[in-house]
Amino acid sequence: MSGSAMDYDVLIIGAGMSGLAAGIRLAYFDKRVCILERHHRVGGLSSYYHRKGYDIDVGLHAMTNYVPKGVRLTPLPKLLRQLKLQPEDFDLRQQRMSVTRFPEKTLRFSNDFNLFVEEVNRNFPNQTDNFQKLVAAIRDYDELALDAKPLSAREVVGSYISDPLLVDMLFCPLMFYGSAQENDIEFGQFVIMFKGIYCEGFARPQIGIRQILDTLVKKYEGHGGTLRLRNGVQSLRVSNGRVEAAVLDSGEVLTAARIISSIGYIETLRLLPDYQPSRFPCDEGQMSLVESVLVLDKEPVELGYDTTITFYNGSERFSYRKPDQLVDVSSGVICCPNNFQLDKPLPEGMIRITNLANYGLWNALNEEEYKARKAVSLEQALEQVVKLIPDFRGSIVYSDVFTPKTIHRFTGHINGAVYGAPNKIKNGATHIENLFICGTDQGFLGIVGSMLSGISMANYHVLQKT
Protein backbone atom coordinates (compact mmCIF):
# COMPACT_ATOMS: atom_id res chain seq x y z
CA MET A 1 0.00 0.00 0.00
CA SER A 2 1.21 3.50 -0.63
CA GLY A 3 1.82 5.94 2.20
CA SER A 4 -0.88 8.42 1.10
CA ALA A 5 -2.94 10.34 3.68
CA MET A 6 -5.94 8.07 3.14
CA ASP A 7 -4.00 4.89 3.85
CA TYR A 8 -4.18 3.32 7.32
CA ASP A 9 -2.90 0.21 9.06
CA VAL A 10 -6.39 -0.42 10.43
CA LEU A 11 -9.84 0.98 9.75
CA ILE A 12 -12.41 0.39 12.48
CA ILE A 13 -16.08 0.58 11.52
CA GLY A 14 -18.18 1.98 14.38
CA ALA A 15 -17.29 4.11 17.42
CA GLY A 16 -19.23 2.14 20.01
CA MET A 17 -17.52 0.73 23.10
CA SER A 18 -15.81 -2.09 21.17
CA GLY A 19 -14.56 0.08 18.31
CA LEU A 20 -13.16 2.72 20.68
CA ALA A 21 -11.42 0.10 22.85
CA ALA A 22 -9.91 -1.59 19.78
CA GLY A 23 -8.77 1.83 18.56
CA ILE A 24 -7.00 2.65 21.83
CA ARG A 25 -5.02 -0.60 21.75
CA LEU A 26 -3.94 -0.06 18.16
CA ALA A 27 -3.14 3.63 18.47
CA TYR A 28 -1.13 2.94 21.65
CA PHE A 29 1.05 0.57 19.62
CA ASP A 30 1.57 3.24 16.97
CA LYS A 31 -0.71 1.76 14.34
CA ARG A 32 -2.18 4.30 11.98
CA VAL A 33 -5.80 3.80 12.83
CA CYS A 34 -9.03 5.51 11.84
CA ILE A 35 -12.45 4.91 13.41
CA LEU A 36 -15.38 5.63 11.11
CA GLU A 37 -18.74 6.33 12.74
CA ARG A 38 -21.96 7.10 10.87
CA HIS A 39 -23.66 8.90 13.76
CA HIS A 40 -22.71 12.41 14.93
CA ARG A 41 -21.81 11.07 18.38
CA VAL A 42 -19.75 8.13 19.69
CA GLY A 43 -21.19 5.33 21.85
CA GLY A 44 -23.57 3.41 19.57
CA LEU A 45 -25.81 1.32 21.82
CA SER A 46 -24.26 3.02 24.88
CA SER A 47 -24.73 6.68 24.16
CA TYR A 48 -26.83 9.62 25.35
CA TYR A 49 -29.02 12.39 24.08
CA HIS A 50 -30.31 15.77 25.27
CA ARG A 51 -34.04 16.38 25.44
CA LYS A 52 -35.89 19.28 27.10
CA GLY A 53 -32.82 20.17 29.14
CA TYR A 54 -32.23 16.62 30.39
CA ASP A 55 -29.22 14.42 29.63
CA ILE A 56 -30.55 10.96 28.97
CA ASP A 57 -28.30 7.90 28.81
CA VAL A 58 -29.32 5.28 26.30
CA GLY A 59 -27.54 2.01 26.96
CA LEU A 60 -26.41 2.30 30.54
CA HIS A 61 -28.39 0.94 33.40
CA ALA A 62 -25.28 -0.28 35.11
CA MET A 63 -21.83 -1.45 34.28
CA THR A 64 -21.32 -5.06 35.26
CA ASN A 65 -18.11 -6.61 36.67
CA TYR A 66 -17.52 -4.02 39.40
CA VAL A 67 -14.68 -5.02 41.73
CA PRO A 68 -12.98 -2.93 44.41
CA LYS A 69 -9.55 -1.42 43.77
CA GLY A 70 -6.81 -4.00 44.30
CA VAL A 71 -8.60 -6.96 42.71
CA ARG A 72 -6.57 -7.74 39.59
CA LEU A 73 -7.62 -10.79 37.62
CA THR A 74 -11.25 -10.10 36.77
CA PRO A 75 -12.49 -8.49 33.50
CA LEU A 76 -12.76 -4.84 34.61
CA PRO A 77 -9.21 -4.42 35.97
CA LYS A 78 -7.90 -6.41 33.00
CA LEU A 79 -9.57 -4.06 30.58
CA LEU A 80 -8.36 -0.99 32.44
CA ARG A 81 -4.79 -2.32 32.27
CA GLN A 82 -5.10 -3.08 28.56
CA LEU A 83 -6.35 0.45 27.90
CA LYS A 84 -3.75 2.00 30.24
CA LEU A 85 -6.52 3.54 32.33
CA GLN A 86 -6.89 3.95 36.08
CA PRO A 87 -10.04 2.90 37.99
CA GLU A 88 -10.59 6.64 38.75
CA ASP A 89 -10.96 7.31 35.02
CA PHE A 90 -14.37 5.57 35.03
CA ASP A 91 -15.39 7.17 38.36
CA LEU A 92 -17.62 4.21 39.25
CA ARG A 93 -20.18 4.26 42.08
CA GLN A 94 -21.48 0.96 43.38
CA GLN A 95 -25.10 -0.08 43.41
CA ARG A 96 -27.07 -0.15 46.66
CA MET A 97 -29.06 -3.35 46.18
CA SER A 98 -30.86 -5.05 43.30
CA VAL A 99 -33.61 -7.65 43.26
CA THR A 100 -35.18 -10.28 41.06
CA ARG A 101 -38.92 -10.34 41.77
CA PHE A 102 -41.17 -13.19 40.72
CA PRO A 103 -44.73 -13.69 42.02
CA GLU A 104 -43.67 -16.32 44.57
CA LYS A 105 -40.18 -15.21 45.56
CA THR A 106 -37.72 -12.34 45.62
CA LEU A 107 -33.93 -12.73 45.46
CA ARG A 108 -31.82 -9.77 46.57
CA PHE A 109 -28.26 -9.25 45.40
CA SER A 110 -25.56 -6.64 45.86
CA ASN A 111 -21.86 -6.41 45.07
CA ASP A 112 -21.20 -8.94 47.85
CA PHE A 113 -21.73 -12.42 46.37
CA ASN A 114 -22.25 -13.91 49.84
CA LEU A 115 -25.57 -12.08 50.10
CA PHE A 116 -26.76 -13.75 46.91
CA VAL A 117 -25.70 -17.20 48.14
CA GLU A 118 -27.59 -16.58 51.42
CA GLU A 119 -30.67 -15.45 49.49
CA VAL A 120 -30.65 -18.55 47.29
CA ASN A 121 -30.14 -20.82 50.30
CA ARG A 122 -32.92 -19.15 52.29
CA ASN A 123 -35.44 -19.16 49.43
CA PHE A 124 -34.49 -22.55 47.99
CA PRO A 125 -33.19 -24.61 50.92
CA ASN A 126 -33.40 -27.90 48.99
CA GLN A 127 -31.12 -26.45 46.26
CA THR A 128 -28.23 -25.42 48.52
CA ASP A 129 -25.85 -28.21 47.47
CA ASN A 130 -26.89 -28.00 43.83
CA PHE A 131 -26.29 -24.26 43.74
CA GLN A 132 -22.88 -24.68 45.36
CA LYS A 133 -21.92 -27.23 42.68
CA LEU A 134 -23.17 -24.92 39.91
CA VAL A 135 -21.11 -22.04 41.30
CA ALA A 136 -18.02 -24.28 41.44
CA ALA A 137 -18.59 -25.32 37.79
CA ILE A 138 -19.00 -21.67 36.79
CA ARG A 139 -15.81 -20.67 38.57
CA ASP A 140 -13.88 -23.49 36.81
CA TYR A 141 -15.18 -22.72 33.32
CA ASP A 142 -12.93 -20.91 30.81
CA GLU A 143 -15.50 -18.57 29.32
CA LEU A 144 -12.91 -16.61 27.37
CA ALA A 145 -11.69 -19.52 25.20
CA LEU A 146 -12.18 -18.30 21.64
CA ASP A 147 -12.60 -21.88 20.32
CA ALA A 148 -15.11 -23.16 22.91
CA LYS A 149 -17.96 -25.33 21.62
CA PRO A 150 -21.32 -23.58 22.18
CA LEU A 151 -23.42 -25.21 24.93
CA SER A 152 -26.99 -24.50 26.00
CA ALA A 153 -26.96 -22.81 29.42
CA ARG A 154 -30.50 -24.13 30.08
CA GLU A 155 -29.16 -27.67 29.70
CA VAL A 156 -26.03 -27.15 31.76
CA VAL A 157 -27.76 -25.24 34.58
CA GLY A 158 -30.69 -27.69 34.52
CA SER A 159 -28.24 -30.53 35.13
CA TYR A 160 -27.33 -28.93 38.49
CA ILE A 161 -30.50 -27.13 39.63
CA SER A 162 -33.71 -29.18 39.82
CA ASP A 163 -36.13 -26.39 40.80
CA PRO A 164 -37.33 -24.65 37.58
CA LEU A 165 -38.26 -21.51 39.53
CA LEU A 166 -34.67 -21.04 40.69
CA VAL A 167 -33.44 -21.68 37.14
CA ASP A 168 -35.80 -18.99 35.83
CA MET A 169 -34.81 -16.54 38.55
CA LEU A 170 -31.10 -17.05 37.88
CA PHE A 171 -31.63 -16.56 34.15
CA CYS A 172 -33.88 -13.48 34.27
CA PRO A 173 -31.27 -10.73 34.88
CA LEU A 174 -28.65 -12.49 32.77
CA MET A 175 -30.94 -12.74 29.77
CA PHE A 176 -32.15 -9.16 29.99
CA TYR A 177 -28.54 -7.99 30.16
CA GLY A 178 -27.02 -10.23 27.52
CA SER A 179 -28.95 -12.88 25.63
CA ALA A 180 -29.36 -12.73 21.87
CA GLN A 181 -31.23 -16.03 21.98
CA GLU A 182 -34.85 -16.68 22.88
CA ASN A 183 -35.29 -18.52 26.18
CA ASP A 184 -31.69 -19.65 26.35
CA ILE A 185 -28.19 -18.32 26.36
CA GLU A 186 -24.89 -19.82 25.33
CA PHE A 187 -23.22 -21.29 28.44
CA GLY A 188 -19.97 -19.33 28.03
CA GLN A 189 -22.04 -16.15 27.85
CA PHE A 190 -24.07 -17.30 30.88
CA VAL A 191 -20.81 -17.71 32.82
CA ILE A 192 -19.59 -14.24 31.78
CA MET A 193 -22.90 -12.69 32.85
CA PHE A 194 -23.18 -14.73 36.07
CA LYS A 195 -19.72 -13.64 37.19
CA GLY A 196 -20.22 -10.06 36.00
CA ILE A 197 -23.61 -9.60 37.71
CA TYR A 198 -23.76 -11.94 40.72
CA CYS A 199 -20.12 -12.58 41.67
CA GLU A 200 -18.80 -9.08 40.89
CA GLY A 201 -21.56 -6.49 40.60
CA PHE A 202 -23.11 -3.28 39.34
CA ALA A 203 -21.76 0.27 39.29
CA ARG A 204 -22.18 3.44 37.26
CA PRO A 205 -20.11 6.58 36.79
CA GLN A 206 -21.41 9.55 38.79
CA ILE A 207 -22.30 11.44 35.61
CA GLY A 208 -23.33 8.42 33.55
CA ILE A 209 -22.11 7.10 30.22
CA ARG A 210 -20.41 10.34 29.10
CA GLN A 211 -17.69 9.64 31.69
CA ILE A 212 -16.74 6.42 29.92
CA LEU A 213 -17.13 7.80 26.39
CA ASP A 214 -15.12 10.97 27.05
CA THR A 215 -12.37 8.93 28.70
CA LEU A 216 -12.12 6.52 25.77
CA VAL A 217 -12.13 9.24 23.11
CA LYS A 218 -9.51 11.29 24.99
CA LYS A 219 -7.24 8.25 25.35
CA TYR A 220 -7.67 7.24 21.72
CA GLU A 221 -7.01 10.70 20.31
CA GLY A 222 -4.19 11.19 22.81
CA HIS A 223 -2.40 8.22 21.23
CA GLY A 224 -2.84 9.76 17.79
CA GLY A 225 -5.90 7.82 16.58
CA THR A 226 -8.22 9.47 14.05
CA LEU A 227 -11.96 9.58 14.78
CA ARG A 228 -14.32 10.56 11.99
CA LEU A 229 -17.92 11.12 13.02
CA ARG A 230 -20.70 11.42 10.41
CA ASN A 231 -18.59 9.20 8.19
CA GLY A 232 -20.46 5.96 7.63
CA VAL A 233 -18.98 3.12 5.61
CA GLN A 234 -21.24 2.44 2.68
CA SER A 235 -19.41 -0.50 1.10
CA LEU A 236 -16.17 -2.45 1.09
CA ARG A 237 -14.27 -3.16 -2.12
CA VAL A 238 -12.83 -6.66 -2.34
CA SER A 239 -10.14 -8.06 -4.56
CA ASN A 240 -8.50 -11.51 -4.33
CA GLY A 241 -10.28 -12.34 -1.08
CA ARG A 242 -9.09 -9.17 0.67
CA VAL A 243 -10.76 -5.85 1.39
CA GLU A 244 -8.81 -3.33 -0.59
CA ALA A 245 -10.80 -0.19 0.24
CA ALA A 246 -13.70 1.21 2.22
CA VAL A 247 -16.11 3.55 0.46
CA LEU A 248 -17.74 6.12 2.73
CA ASP A 249 -21.28 7.49 2.48
CA SER A 250 -19.73 10.63 0.97
CA GLY A 251 -18.06 8.58 -1.77
CA GLU A 252 -14.60 9.08 -0.28
CA VAL A 253 -12.35 6.02 -0.51
CA LEU A 254 -9.99 4.89 2.27
CA THR A 255 -7.51 2.05 2.20
CA ALA A 256 -6.07 -0.02 5.02
CA ALA A 257 -4.23 -3.30 5.58
CA ARG A 258 -6.92 -4.55 7.97
CA ILE A 259 -10.53 -3.72 8.76
CA ILE A 260 -12.23 -4.38 12.10
CA SER A 261 -15.99 -3.98 12.06
CA SER A 262 -18.11 -3.54 15.18
CA ILE A 263 -21.43 -3.09 13.42
CA GLY A 264 -22.59 -6.73 13.48
CA TYR A 265 -21.74 -9.79 11.37
CA ILE A 266 -24.54 -9.68 8.79
CA GLU A 267 -24.43 -5.88 8.81
CA THR A 268 -20.73 -6.15 7.87
CA LEU A 269 -21.27 -8.79 5.17
CA ARG A 270 -23.89 -6.52 3.62
CA LEU A 271 -21.12 -4.00 2.91
CA LEU A 272 -19.43 -6.53 0.62
CA PRO A 273 -20.09 -6.66 -3.11
CA ASP A 274 -22.40 -9.49 -4.21
CA TYR A 275 -23.42 -10.41 -0.67
CA GLN A 276 -25.82 -13.34 -0.82
CA PRO A 277 -27.51 -14.33 2.44
CA SER A 278 -27.81 -17.97 1.29
CA ARG A 279 -24.01 -18.30 1.11
CA PHE A 280 -23.65 -17.20 4.73
CA PRO A 281 -26.57 -18.71 6.63
CA CYS A 282 -26.83 -16.86 9.91
CA ASP A 283 -29.97 -16.10 11.92
CA GLU A 284 -30.70 -12.43 12.41
CA GLY A 285 -30.97 -11.13 15.97
CA GLN A 286 -34.54 -10.66 17.18
CA MET A 287 -34.30 -9.53 20.78
CA SER A 288 -35.03 -5.86 21.13
CA LEU A 289 -36.32 -3.50 23.77
CA VAL A 290 -38.60 -0.61 24.46
CA GLU A 291 -37.28 1.72 27.11
CA SER A 292 -39.45 4.25 28.96
CA VAL A 293 -37.48 7.04 30.60
CA LEU A 294 -39.26 8.91 33.40
CA VAL A 295 -37.87 12.09 34.88
CA LEU A 296 -39.24 12.77 38.38
CA ASP A 297 -39.56 15.94 40.47
CA LYS A 298 -37.93 14.16 43.41
CA GLU A 299 -35.49 11.37 44.23
CA PRO A 300 -37.17 7.93 44.10
CA VAL A 301 -35.89 7.33 47.64
CA GLU A 302 -38.18 10.13 48.83
CA LEU A 303 -41.04 8.04 47.49
CA GLY A 304 -39.79 5.00 49.41
CA TYR A 305 -37.88 3.28 46.58
CA ASP A 306 -34.19 2.66 47.20
CA THR A 307 -33.49 -0.37 45.02
CA THR A 308 -30.94 0.07 42.24
CA ILE A 309 -32.30 -2.39 39.68
CA THR A 310 -35.44 -4.55 39.86
CA PHE A 311 -35.69 -7.43 37.40
CA TYR A 312 -39.29 -8.55 37.43
CA ASN A 313 -41.43 -11.29 36.02
CA GLY A 314 -45.17 -11.34 36.63
CA SER A 315 -46.12 -14.75 35.25
CA GLU A 316 -45.60 -18.30 36.44
CA ARG A 317 -42.65 -19.05 34.14
CA PHE A 318 -40.17 -16.51 32.82
CA SER A 319 -40.36 -16.23 29.06
CA TYR A 320 -37.60 -14.36 27.27
CA ARG A 321 -38.75 -14.18 23.67
CA LYS A 322 -39.67 -11.69 20.99
CA PRO A 323 -43.25 -10.74 21.90
CA ASP A 324 -46.15 -11.28 19.50
CA GLN A 325 -47.33 -7.77 20.30
CA LEU A 326 -45.45 -4.45 20.21
CA VAL A 327 -44.16 -4.79 23.75
CA ASP A 328 -44.41 -7.30 26.58
CA VAL A 329 -44.66 -5.57 29.95
CA SER A 330 -45.26 -8.80 31.90
CA SER A 331 -41.52 -8.92 32.58
CA GLY A 332 -38.87 -6.25 32.50
CA VAL A 333 -36.21 -4.20 34.22
CA ILE A 334 -36.70 -1.12 36.41
CA CYS A 335 -33.51 0.87 36.82
CA CYS A 336 -33.00 3.86 39.06
CA PRO A 337 -29.79 5.82 38.35
CA ASN A 338 -30.25 7.75 41.61
CA ASN A 339 -30.01 4.59 43.68
CA PHE A 340 -26.27 4.07 43.38
CA GLN A 341 -23.88 5.11 46.14
CA LEU A 342 -23.36 8.54 44.60
CA ASP A 343 -21.19 11.37 45.92
CA LYS A 344 -23.82 13.95 45.24
CA PRO A 345 -27.42 13.68 44.08
CA LEU A 346 -28.13 13.60 40.35
CA PRO A 347 -29.81 16.75 38.96
CA GLU A 348 -33.18 14.96 38.76
CA GLY A 349 -34.92 11.81 39.85
CA MET A 350 -35.14 9.16 37.15
CA ILE A 351 -36.66 5.76 36.59
CA ARG A 352 -36.12 3.70 33.45
CA ILE A 353 -38.35 0.78 32.52
CA THR A 354 -37.16 -1.72 29.93
CA ASN A 355 -39.38 -4.32 28.25
CA LEU A 356 -39.01 -6.83 25.43
CA ALA A 357 -40.36 -5.56 22.11
CA ASN A 358 -41.03 -6.59 18.54
CA TYR A 359 -39.12 -4.58 15.91
CA GLY A 360 -41.25 -5.65 12.92
CA LEU A 361 -44.49 -4.49 14.53
CA TRP A 362 -43.06 -1.12 15.59
CA ASN A 363 -41.52 -0.62 12.18
CA ALA A 364 -44.82 -1.27 10.39
CA LEU A 365 -46.64 1.62 12.13
CA ASN A 366 -47.18 4.94 10.38
CA GLU A 367 -45.92 8.06 12.11
CA GLU A 368 -49.17 8.87 13.87
CA GLU A 369 -49.77 5.30 15.07
CA TYR A 370 -46.17 5.05 16.17
CA LYS A 371 -46.52 8.09 18.42
CA ALA A 372 -49.83 6.88 19.81
CA ARG A 373 -48.54 3.37 20.51
CA LYS A 374 -45.51 4.75 22.33
CA ALA A 375 -47.90 6.52 24.69
CA VAL A 376 -49.91 3.32 25.19
CA SER A 377 -46.76 1.30 25.78
CA LEU A 378 -45.69 3.80 28.45
CA GLU A 379 -49.07 3.55 30.21
CA GLN A 380 -48.91 -0.24 30.15
CA ALA A 381 -45.36 -0.31 31.53
CA LEU A 382 -46.26 2.13 34.31
CA GLU A 383 -49.38 0.19 35.31
CA GLN A 384 -47.34 -2.98 35.65
CA VAL A 385 -44.43 -1.39 37.48
CA VAL A 386 -46.42 0.45 40.15
CA LYS A 387 -47.67 -2.94 41.34
CA LEU A 388 -44.05 -3.63 42.32
CA ILE A 389 -42.60 -0.31 43.49
CA PRO A 390 -44.13 2.79 45.12
CA ASP A 391 -46.48 4.64 42.77
CA PHE A 392 -44.36 7.48 41.37
CA ARG A 393 -46.72 8.52 38.56
CA GLY A 394 -47.67 11.78 40.34
CA SER A 395 -44.00 12.84 40.32
CA ILE A 396 -43.31 12.42 36.61
CA VAL A 397 -42.27 15.72 35.00
CA TYR A 398 -41.04 14.38 31.69
CA SER A 399 -41.21 11.07 29.88
CA ASP A 400 -39.66 9.69 26.73
CA VAL A 401 -39.90 6.30 25.09
CA PHE A 402 -37.49 4.74 22.66
CA THR A 403 -38.30 1.64 20.66
CA PRO A 404 -36.53 -1.03 18.56
CA LYS A 405 -37.01 1.31 15.62
CA THR A 406 -35.01 4.02 17.40
CA ILE A 407 -32.27 1.51 18.22
CA HIS A 408 -32.10 0.45 14.59
CA ARG A 409 -32.05 4.03 13.38
CA PHE A 410 -29.15 5.09 15.58
CA THR A 411 -26.99 1.97 15.48
CA GLY A 412 -27.87 0.12 12.28
CA HIS A 413 -28.39 -3.18 14.15
CA ILE A 414 -30.81 -5.34 12.14
CA ASN A 415 -34.20 -5.57 13.92
CA GLY A 416 -32.84 -3.19 16.57
CA ALA A 417 -31.34 -6.36 18.10
CA VAL A 418 -29.53 -5.10 21.17
CA TYR A 419 -27.45 -8.27 21.59
CA GLY A 420 -27.01 -8.95 17.89
CA ALA A 421 -27.29 -12.30 16.17
CA PRO A 422 -27.79 -15.48 18.22
CA ASN A 423 -24.68 -17.23 16.85
CA LYS A 424 -21.45 -15.50 17.76
CA ILE A 425 -18.18 -15.47 15.81
CA LYS A 426 -15.89 -15.98 18.79
CA ASN A 427 -12.60 -15.74 16.89
CA GLY A 428 -13.79 -12.66 14.97
CA ALA A 429 -12.73 -14.08 11.58
CA THR A 430 -14.73 -13.72 8.36
CA HIS A 431 -14.24 -15.39 4.95
CA ILE A 432 -12.35 -12.25 3.91
CA GLU A 433 -8.70 -12.54 4.95
CA ASN A 434 -8.25 -9.03 6.37
CA LEU A 435 -11.79 -8.33 7.65
CA PHE A 436 -12.61 -9.04 11.30
CA ILE A 437 -15.58 -8.66 13.62
CA CYS A 438 -15.57 -7.20 17.11
CA GLY A 439 -18.29 -6.19 19.57
CA THR A 440 -21.85 -7.44 19.70
CA ASP A 441 -21.54 -10.30 17.18
CA GLN A 442 -18.11 -11.45 18.31
CA GLY A 443 -19.82 -12.40 21.50
CA PHE A 444 -18.63 -10.42 24.52
CA LEU A 445 -21.66 -8.30 25.33
CA GLY A 446 -22.59 -5.32 27.45
CA ILE A 447 -20.37 -2.33 28.11
CA VAL A 448 -17.49 -4.18 29.75
CA GLY A 449 -17.85 -7.15 27.40
CA SER A 450 -17.80 -5.07 24.24
CA MET A 451 -14.69 -3.18 25.34
CA LEU A 452 -13.01 -6.53 26.05
CA SER A 453 -14.11 -7.73 22.65
CA GLY A 454 -12.50 -4.75 20.91
CA ILE A 455 -9.30 -5.26 22.90
CA SER A 456 -9.06 -8.99 22.26
CA MET A 457 -9.78 -8.70 18.53
CA ALA A 458 -7.23 -5.88 18.13
CA ASN A 459 -4.65 -7.96 20.02
CA TYR A 460 -5.41 -11.21 18.22
CA HIS A 461 -5.84 -10.05 14.63
CA VAL A 462 -3.47 -7.10 14.48
CA LEU A 463 -0.97 -6.76 17.31
CA GLN A 464 -0.03 -10.45 17.55
CA LYS A 465 0.30 -10.68 13.77
CA THR A 466 2.39 -7.61 13.05
Ligand SMILES: Cc1cc2nc3c(=O)[nH]c(=O)nc-3n(C[C@H](O)[C@H](O)[C@H](O)COP(=O)(O)OP(=O)(O)OC[C@H]3O[C@@H](n4cnc5c(N)ncnc54)[C@H](O)[C@@H]3O)c2cc1C
Ligand atom coordinates in the same frame (compact mmCIF):
# COMPACT_ATOMS: atom_id res chain seq x y z
C1 LIG B 1 -31.59 0.15 26.20
C2 LIG B 1 -30.26 -0.49 26.42
C3 LIG B 1 -29.80 -0.70 27.70
C4 LIG B 1 -28.56 -1.31 27.93
N1 LIG B 1 -28.11 -1.43 29.21
C5 LIG B 1 -26.89 -1.94 29.44
C6 LIG B 1 -26.36 -1.98 30.75
O1 LIG B 1 -27.00 -1.55 31.69
N2 LIG B 1 -25.15 -2.52 30.95
C7 LIG B 1 -24.38 -3.00 29.92
O2 LIG B 1 -23.27 -3.46 30.16
N3 LIG B 1 -24.84 -2.96 28.64
C8 LIG B 1 -26.07 -2.44 28.38
N4 LIG B 1 -26.54 -2.38 27.09
C9 LIG B 1 -25.77 -3.04 26.03
C10 LIG B 1 -24.56 -2.24 25.59
O3 LIG B 1 -24.99 -0.93 25.33
C11 LIG B 1 -23.96 -2.87 24.32
O4 LIG B 1 -23.73 -4.25 24.54
C12 LIG B 1 -22.64 -2.24 23.88
O5 LIG B 1 -22.70 -0.84 23.95
C13 LIG B 1 -22.32 -2.70 22.47
O6 LIG B 1 -21.21 -2.03 21.95
P1 LIG B 1 -20.61 -2.41 20.52
O7 LIG B 1 -19.39 -1.60 20.33
O8 LIG B 1 -20.48 -3.88 20.40
O9 LIG B 1 -21.72 -2.04 19.43
P2 LIG B 1 -22.46 -0.65 19.04
O10 LIG B 1 -22.63 0.17 20.26
O11 LIG B 1 -23.66 -1.04 18.29
O12 LIG B 1 -21.42 0.07 18.08
C14 LIG B 1 -21.50 0.00 16.68
C15 LIG B 1 -21.32 1.39 16.09
O13 LIG B 1 -21.23 1.28 14.68
C16 LIG B 1 -21.90 2.39 14.08
N5 LIG B 1 -22.22 2.00 12.70
C17 LIG B 1 -23.17 1.13 12.26
N6 LIG B 1 -23.10 0.98 10.92
C18 LIG B 1 -22.07 1.77 10.50
C19 LIG B 1 -21.47 2.02 9.23
N7 LIG B 1 -21.89 1.41 8.12
N8 LIG B 1 -20.44 2.88 9.17
C20 LIG B 1 -19.96 3.49 10.29
N9 LIG B 1 -20.49 3.28 11.51
C21 LIG B 1 -21.52 2.42 11.62
C22 LIG B 1 -23.11 2.59 14.96
O14 LIG B 1 -23.63 3.91 14.82
C23 LIG B 1 -22.49 2.34 16.35
O15 LIG B 1 -22.00 3.53 16.91
C24 LIG B 1 -27.77 -1.74 26.83
C25 LIG B 1 -28.22 -1.51 25.53
C26 LIG B 1 -29.45 -0.88 25.31
C27 LIG B 1 -29.88 -0.60 23.91
